[in-house]
Amino acid sequence: MTLAATLAELVSDFRANGRIVIVGASLAGLRGAEALREEGFSGSLTIIGDEPYEPYDRPPLSKQVLKGWVPAEHTLLPRFREVDAQWRLGVAATGLDRVARQVRLADGEQVPYHRLLIATGTRARPWPNPAEAALEGVFALRSRDDAARLQRALAARPSRVLVIGGGFIGSEVASVCRELDIPVTLTERGPAPLVGALGGVIGEIAAQMQRDHGVDLRCGVSVASLEGDAAGHVRRARLSDGTTVEVDVVLAALGSIRNVEWLQGSGLAAGPWGVGCDAGGRAFDINGVVTDSVYVAGDVARMPHVLYEYQFLAMEHWDNAVFGAEVAAHNMVNLEPHYRPHLSLPGFWSGQFGVNIKSVGVPPFGDEIVFTQGSVKDRSFAAAYGRRGRIVAAVTFDHGKWLEYYARLIEQSAPFPPPPPGWDRPDVMEPVPAEFPAPGVPTAIPDVVLTGHDPNERRAEFRPRGH
Amino acid sequence: MAEETPWQQALRYTNRANPYPFYAELRKTPVARQPDGTYVVSTYREIVTLLHDPRVSSDVRKLPSRAAAAVEPGAEPITEAVIELEPNIITCDPPEHDHDRRMMTRHFFGPADAPHQISDLEPDIRRIVAGLLDGMRGKTRIDVVDEYAYPLPVTLICKVLGVPLEDEPRFHAWIETALDALDFGPEAASEEMRSRLAGARRSVKELAQFMAGLLGQYAERPGPGMLSAMVHDGGPDGRMSEGVLASNAVLLLFAGHETTVNLIAHSVLTLLRHPEALEELRRRPDLIVPAVEELLRFESSVQFWHTRSAVEDIDIAGTTIPAGAPIFLVYGSANRDPQRFADPDRLDLERPDNQHLGFSQGIHFCFGAPLARLEVQVAVEEFVRRVENPRLVADPPPYRHNQIFRGPRHVLVDIDGIRD
Amino acid sequence: MRIVVDLNRCQGYAQCVYLAHEVFRLTGTEALTYEPNPDDARRLEVERAAAACPVRAIMIDRLDGAERGAAS
Ligand SMILES: Cc1cc2nc3c(=O)[nH]c(=O)nc-3n(C[C@H](O)[C@H](O)[C@H](O)COP(=O)(O)OP(=O)(O)OC[C@H]3O[C@@H](n4cnc5c(N)ncnc54)[C@H](O)[C@@H]3O)c2cc1C
Ligand code: HEM
Ligand code: SF4
Numbered sequence: 028m029t030l031a032a033t034l035a036e037l038v039s040d041f042r043a044n045g046r047i048v049i050v051g052a053s054l055a056g057l058r059g060a061e062a063l064r065e066e067g068f069s070g071s072l073t074i075i076g077d078e079p080y081e082p083y084d085r086p087p088l089s090k091q092v093l094k095g096w097v098p099a100e101h102t103l104l105p106r107f108r109e110v111d112a113q114w115r116l117g118v119a120a121t122g123l124d125r126v127a128r129q130v131r132l133a134d135g136e137q138v139p140y141h142r143l144l145i146a147t148g149t150r151a152r153p154w155p156n157p158a159e160a161a162l163e164g165v166f167a168l169r170s171r172d173d174a175a176r177l178q179r180a181l182a183a184r185p186s187r188v189l190v191i192g193g194g195f196i197g198s199e200v201a202s203v204c205r206e207l208d209i210p211v212t213l214t215e216r217g218p219a220p221l222v223g224a225l226g227g228v229i230g231e232i233a234a235q236m237q238r239d240h241g242v243d244l245r246c247g248v249s250v251a252s253l254e255g256d257a258a259g260h261v262r263r264a265r266l267s268d269g270t271t272v273e274v275d276v277v278l279a280a281l282g283s284i285r286n287v288e289w290l291q292g293s294g295l296a297a298g299p300w301g302v303g304c305d306a307g308g309r310a311f312d313i314n315g316v317v318t319d320s321v322y323v324a325g326d327v328a329r330m331p332h333v334l335y336e337y338q339f340l341a342m343e344h345w346d347n348a349v350f351g352a353e354v355a356a357h358n359m360v361n362l363e364p365h366y367r368p369h370l371s372l373p374g375f376w377s378g379q380f381g382v383n384i385k386s387v388g389v390p391p392f393g394d395e396i397v398f399t400q401g402s403v404k405d406r407s408f409a410a411a412y413g414r415r416g417r418i419v420a421a422v423t424f425d426h427g428k429w430l431e432y433y434a435r436l437i438e439q440s441a442p443f444p445p446p447p448p449g450w451d452r453p454d455v456m457e458p459v460p461a462e463f464p465a466p467g468v469p470t471a472i473p474d475v476v477l478t479g480h481d482p483n484e485r486r487a488e489f490r491p492r493g494h
Numbered sequence: 495m496a497e498e499t500p501w502q503q504a505l506r507y508t509n510r511a512n513p514y515p516f517y518a519e520l521r522k523t524p525v526a527r528q529p530d531g532t533y534v535v536s537t538y539r540e541i542v543t544l545l546h547d548p549r550v551s552s553d554v555r556k557l558p559s560r561a562a563a564a565v566e567p568g569a570e571p572i573t574e575a576v577i578e579l580e581p582n583i584i585t586c587d588p589p590e591h592d593h594d595r596r597m598m599t600r601h602f603f604g605p606a607d608a609p610h611q612i613s614d615l616e617p618d619i620r621r622i623v624a625g626l627l628d629g630m631r632g633k634t635r636i637d638v639v640d641e642y643a644y645p646l647p648v649t650l651i652c653k654v655l656g657v658p659l660e661d662e663p664r665f666h667a668w669i670e671t672a673l674d675a676l677d678f679g680p681e682a683a684s685e686e687m688r689s690r691l692a693g694a695r696r697s698v699k700e701l702a703q704f705m706a707g708l709l710g711q712y713a714e715r716p717g718p719g720m721l722s723a724m725v726h727d728g729g730p731d732g733r734m735s736e737g738v739l740a741s742n743a744v745l746l747l748f749a750g751h752e753t754t755v756n757l758i759a760h761s762v763l764t765l766l767r768h769p770e771a772l773e774e775l776r777r778r779p780d781l782i783v784p785a786v787e788e789l790l791r792f793e794s795s796v797q798f799w800h801t802r803s804a805v806e807d808i809d810i811a812g813t814t815i816p817a818g819a820p821i822f823l824v825y826g827s828a829n830r831d832p833q834r835f836a837d838p839d840r841l842d843l844e845r846p847d848n849q850h851l852g853f854s855q856g857i858h859f860c861f862g863a864p865l866a867r868l869e870v871q872v873a874v875e876e877f878v879r880r881v882e883n884p885r886l887v888a889d890p891p892p893y894r895h896n897q898i899f900r901g902p903r904h905v906l907v908d909i910d911g912i913r914d
Numbered sequence: 915m916r917i918v919v920d921l922n923r924c925q926g927y928a929q930c931v932y933l934a935h936e937v938f939r940l941t942g943t944e945a946l947t948y949e950p951n952p953d954d955a956r957r958l959e960v961e962r963a964a965a966a967c968p969v970r971a972i973m974i975d976r977l978d979g980a981e982r983g984a985a986s
Contacts, residue, residue: 084918084950086921087947091948091949096939096949097949097951100951101950102951103916104950105916105917105974105976106916106975106976106977107973107976108977109977206941345920345921345922346920346922349920374922375922376921376922378941378945378947380942381941381942382944382945383942383943383944383945385922400548401588401589407592407943425926425944427925427926427944428856429546431542432543432546435543446806447806448805449548449549449556449587449806450551450553450587450588451548451587451588599928606940607939609928609931609932609935612932613933613934783958783961783962783965786965847970848970849969855968855969859927863929863966864932868933871962
């Protein structure tokens with residue numbers, strides 16, 4: 028038999044008799060499972076998820092669910108085909124043994140696999156002081172249960188809500204509070220909301236939008252402590268500028284932590300940055316060598332993108348989970364040269380204060396921004412981000428119909444600033460610095476050290492900080 | 495004389511019933527410069543690209559080269575007649591476009607938090623359709639255009655706008671005269687077409703005056719419908735100027751039925767040409783929703799649109815459309831583009847991923863699409879259900895002259911009766 | 915029934931809102947929100963909305979009524 032025939036047989040045998048395990052039963056996990064079946068995989072498929080629910084959609088949680096329109100349990104994701112899988116819901120994976128090819132579950136069971144898809148996503152970064160975090164009325168928002176709890180708290184019409192953190196989720200929650208006519212204070216350590224994702228120029232527009240809608244916005248301050256009453260309910264927040272805010276609901280919207288703890292000791296390139304993988308979703312081991320049996324998709328993945336100088340990017344957006352899972356699934360049941368890359372442009376949306384904010388590309392990759400269409404005053408505009416004379420991202424406020432024009436320019440690495448539109452030109456069309464904060468030094472990343480002297484024996488190893 | 499381009503051939507009246515072979519030829523050059531300097535875009539991808547390109551204008555006043563270029567005689571005057579009207583939403587750019595369309599949206603669809611006005615019309619639509627079919631009882635031959643496809647949309651748009659149905663014979667004649675005179679092809683230069691032009695200009699003027707008169711009446715005495723509401727209540731965006739309102743009212747009245755007529759007529763025609771599809775729809779009435787999408791893809795009621803131009807040089811598909819050049823987007827061809835639709839000349843009522851351009855895309859996406867869809871869904875569903883053994887009398891049927899709003903003049907059908 | 919709208923694709927044409935305003939709503943002029951698990955009685959409306967979306971952003975469960983296999 029020729030080598031090609033042998034390989035083809037291998038692939039078809041795997042598709043018929045292989046054993047695939049997916050850890051993480053949410054958007055990426057579900058779409059990955061469907062894609063595997065779509066690709067013709069008919070072997071055994073197990074989906075492990077620590078939440079007790081079948082896969083549901085998270086974006087509605089901070090929008091229509093909090094508003095009280097849609098119950099949190101009404102967010103179940105539609106299914107596009109049968110997946111015929113063993114669902115192990117309500118049980119966490121606690122370990123991965125890549126030598127024995129087994130996933131260890133919290134109930135002690137070992138689940139064997141030939142190929143593994145890691146789709147464990149992220150969780151909300153909790154308020155760092157555990158005693159304060161445990162106060163009644165202090166919330167985080169990631170899961171459907173979180174949303175149901177916070178929704179109930181808002182429905183009880185608190186006297187004031189404090190949102191800590193002006194990222195997308197924090198801003199959306201502040202928006203819902205205003206729609207419900209609940210007083211809300213939002214604190215943001217940076218100079219404006221959304222600066223991390225969209226830079227200071229857009230952040231300033233977002234800040235004005237929040238203020239116009241009655242948000243008590245405090246930028247450049249952080250929350251020093253939360254204080255409760257005798258019954259253990261949060262009542263007050265002390266800010267770094269010495270002021271206090273009386274509140275009875277607090278949302279800590281501090282960003283996310285990637286769910287990688289269960290991979291400790293697995294020898295994968297997994298850490299606070301996520302799980303490193305190639306653009307085909309194949310995980311790297313700790314040495315940066317690509318594995319053949321472990322794949323990653325969704326919020327937990329970090330992969331290089333050709334349009335962004337091959338930098339490793341974690342794209343914690345909905346469409347990245349969908350496309351990434353489809354690509355990983357395809358590659359799990361194929362061999363070279365049939366691998367497919369996950370090359371779609373990142374994109375996201377956020378509805379807040381009655382405005383649809385959308386973006387394509389990677390805004391923080393740019394260092395300049397130029398308004399290209401519409402009116403900042405009316406909060407209805409398009410703007411492009413540039414770096415070294417080419418366009419790398421775009422953002423629109425209520426101008427979503429034009430976004431695909433910019434997506435095409437980004438895909439073509441078109442010059443920045445882009446050509447002016449034929450009409451509806453903004454008042455100012457000069458590029459200005461986009462004002463992204465300097466990348467902060469993450470505090471929890473352990474050092475990676477090399478061991479061994481013989482070049483054949485050199486290996487990487489994690490060494491936690493403080494040693 | 496130079497050989498005619500595929501586009502010019504597609505526009506010839508003799509090819510009205512089947513322009514598709516010429517479109518196939520046309521698509522070999524996705525962006526094709528015509529002798530008169532117009533750039534004709536015929537492929538799906540390029541059309542979608544241009545619909546989202548802010549260097550393309552829909553404003554006819556921004557067609558600088560139109561007068562200067564060696565325009566085919568005849569192609570121009572009717573456009574000028576349109577220019578005599580104030581700009582309406584289909585012939586203007588943002589921000590005016592977005593602002594005016596937003597105002598009209600509120601009055602057409604209802605309040606932003608519950609825009610129910612169009613879906614509320616369904617019982618009316620069903621009643622009108624039932625009445626039209628009941629009226630065919632006892633007949634053995636019907637004209638689907640005059641007796642079915644035309645009365646429904648015209649009745650509805652009059653009701654929605656508040657245009658008295660008694661005025662229908664007058665505005666119908668004006669619109670017909672104008673449509674019959676509009677020609678972008680080689681025949682525009684003919685004596686016949688030239689002689690139609692003067693009448694067409696007069697008709698457009700009379701229609702505009704009629705509309706201004708109606709708005710004037712409503713200004714004095716409020717009445718039913720959207721136009722009166724717009725005369726009296728500007729809402730948060732202010733009030734539309736009289737001229738702009740009149741122009742948009744003309745657009746709504748005209749676009750509100752001429753297109754829908756063609757889709758209903760073409761749908762019946764197409765189904766009678768595809769008995770298996772007709773039978774399938776009879777057995778599974780729930781297919782009507784995807785079926786109407788496919789019928790619109792298959793025979794697009796707006797074959798192309800002609801008011802766009804490049805404001806800057808635009809590089810696309812290996813061609814540069816120079817600033818000032820008119821751009822025609824041929825939706826009817828894009829909807830048959832094999833690069834986008836598998837087996838595009840086949841009618842497939844359950845076609846997956848049927849993202850056709852029958853209503854366009856981008857900011858000029860058809861304003862009345864929800865109304866049109868509802869009307870056509872009910873009309874076709876009920877025709878299929880109630881008309882017994884319909885048979886085409888002539889195939890192809892005679893076509894109307896107009897190239898943009900392409901549709902049969904009559905569709906004669908022999909029938910055995912009308913079911914309950 | 916279950917639906918999801920790919921809001922990256924959605925361009926705010928509001929066609930869905932006009933056809934099924936109990937299920938789809940706009941906040942402002944362009945930001946779409948919706949009920950992801952609408953009542954089965956709304957199926958026709960929702961199907962009309964999905965077919966009318968100019969960018970096919972509305973996706974409907976294809977297994978409605980069938981066995982999903984996941985304990986819920
Ligand atoms: C409130 C909110 C609003 C959002 N809004 C938007 C938006 O507007 N636009 C946008 O683009 N994106 C938005 N997102 C982001 C989007 O929801 C995520 O990108 C998407 O959910 C990622 O899917 P995923 O499957 O990769 O990860 P996740 O959805 O995080 O799923 C991971 C799953 O794995 C489970 N898991 C973790 N560890 C284990 C383990 N050890 N064993 C078993 N199971 C495990 C988790 O419990 C979870 O169920 C929002 C997210 C949230 C929370
Ligand atoms: C089957 C029926 C219909 C079809 C196929 C159709 C098709 C179209 C198309 C293709 C356009 C875009 C033109 C362009 O390229 O700029 C358009 C725009 C428009 N249509 Fe329709 N249409 C139909 C029915 C209606 C109805 C019933 C109404 C009114 C009630 C209507 C009102 C309009 C208006 C006002 C515009 C201009 C929108 C803008 O520029 O913002 N149409 N239509
Ligand atoms: S019809 Fe489609 S594009 Fe328009 S708002 Fe609805 S989902 Fe979005």
